[in-house]
Amino acid sequence: MFAELSDKLELILKKLRGQGKLTESNIKEALKEVKRALLEADVNYKVVKDFITRVESKSIGQEVLKSITPGQQMIKIVYDELTQLLGKDNSGMKFSSSGPTVWILVGLQGSGKTTACGKLASYYRKKGKAPLLVAADVQRPAAVEQLKILGKSLSLPVFSSKDNPVRICQAGVAKTREEGLDLAIIDTAGRLHIDEELMEELSSIKKEVLPQEIILVVDAMTGQDAVNIALSFEQKLGIDGIFLTKLDGDARGGAALSLKEVTGKPIKFAGTGEKLDAIEIFYPDRMASRILGMGDVVTLVEKAQEAISQEEAIKLEKKLRQETFTFKDFYVQLQQLKKMGSLDSVVNLIPGVSGALKGVSFEDKALTRIESIINSMTEQERLKPQIIDGSRKRRIAQGSGTDLQEVNRLLKQFYMMQKMIKDFHKMDLRKLKTIFKF
Numbered sequence: 001m002f003a004e005l006s007d008k009l010e011l012i013l014k015k016l017r018g019q020g021k022l023t024e025s026n027i028k029e030a031l032k033e034v035k036r037a038l039l040e041a042d043v044n045y046k047v048v049k050d051f052i053t054r055v056e057s058k059s060i061g062q063e064v065l066k067s068i069t070p071g072q073q074m075i076k077i078v079y080d081e082l083t084q085l086l087g088k089d090n091s092g093m094k095f096s097s098s099g100p101t102v103w104i105l106v107g108l109q110g111s112g113k114t115t116a117c118g119k120l121a122s123y124y125r126k127k128g129k130a131p132l133l134v135a136a137d138v139q140r141p142a143a144v145e146q147l148k149i150l151g152k153s154l155s156l157p158v159f160s161s162k163d164n165p166v167r168i169c170q171a172g173v174a175k176t177r178e179e180g181l182d183l184a185i186i187d188t189a190g191r192l193h194i195d196e197e198l199m200e201e202l203s204s205i206k207k208e209v210l211p212q213e214i215i216l217v218v219d220a221m222t223g224q225d226a227v228n229i230a231l232s233f234e235q236k237l238g239i240d241g242i243f244l245t246k247l248d249g250d251a252r253g254g255a256a257l258s259l260k261e262v263t264g265k266p267i268k269f270a271g272t273g274e275k276l277d278a279i280e281i282f283y284p285d286r287m288a289s290r291i292l293g294m295g296d297v298v299t300l301v302e303k304a305q306e307a308i309s310q311e312e313a314i315k316l317e318k319k320l321r322q323e324t325f326t327f328k329d330f331y332v333q334l335q336q337l338k339k340m341g342s343l344d345s346v347v348n349l350i351p352g353v354s355g356a357l358k359g360v361s362f363e364d365k366a367l368t369r370i371e372s373i374i375n376s377m378t379e380q381e382r383l384k385p386q387i388i389d390g391s392r393k394r395r396i397a398q399g400s401g402t403d404l405q406e407v408n409r410l411l412k413q414f415y416m417m418q419k420m421i422k423d424f425h426k427m428d429l430r431k432l433k434t435i436f437k438f
Contacts, residue, residue, distance in 0.1 A: 042254025086284035107217035109190035134172030241268035372400035
């Protein structure tokens, strides 16, 4: 989402970092460009104005102008203010200390509420919670059925009824308690626009079930409209936080950078894809780091930990040490990489890599082709790829729907990987000390 803004800010700050000396003049000139970049990213005008004022106030102070590394100090100030703009920290979700926890998801029709319900339920089940999905959207014809399908795909219980929304919610919370579950996630109706009827219905539900959280689901692709929608819901209903969907889209990012500042309510979650596990807790500091092209190592490590068990990691380490890494192991690693999300999203989390590989697109289809090639090999060929001769290559290419060139390319890359592993283990401690300077 922030690709264009990130590129512009990176260029501006790189230029500033290259200055021999920072002066009031070149700082102001750089901030003019930052202001233009933020406005072009569809960030709210007042938010941009206040942001630039705060950065300018800190950067023109003596601490920056006299700093040993003024360029880096300037980047630190921009990073700190971006973090502040995005919400400083994530307060997390509130849970009930007695009885089941109740969360209500609200928003306009088409914002992605129903899918967000499924994502939250799936996420918190992994954290040890026992959720029940409550289908209270009786306005949209397919809403209840959609939630049931989601529930079935996740093996989660769904409560529905032909009663009115308020009674459905009351009965859903009662069902949560009766079944010994501890989290009710309510999917409410939306409209194409905000109206009194919608707000009265939601206010009645809020009054009757006393939720711990009212989460507004907002489509990031709607830009500044998302900010206006959030402001209306906060003023008329009162919300506790925001679930921002389609953060993986190609929108300019203005909504994410404006929501907290304008509404005073934090972005708690972000949807990062269509799959039901494509959900992230929204951490302002990590997002600010991504926007400035500095990557996000913490999220990368968390994704890796979720995708790769400790036992699998130990097995892999042992194989690498013994130099017995085969195509079977390579295939397992591909499956784990896929669990971490799209290749583009993973690459963007690695510091320095997204900038170095600017303009390069990582197609997930490439992984599928590699999988097809490996699947077309026999068990013996996967364990001993050196036996793959010309006729075997032709059979593998035909079976995988690829061509001889792609099979050769994969084999070449695999042999290079094996050589790197072997060379690494041949390094003596002296060489390692020279490289890592310890």
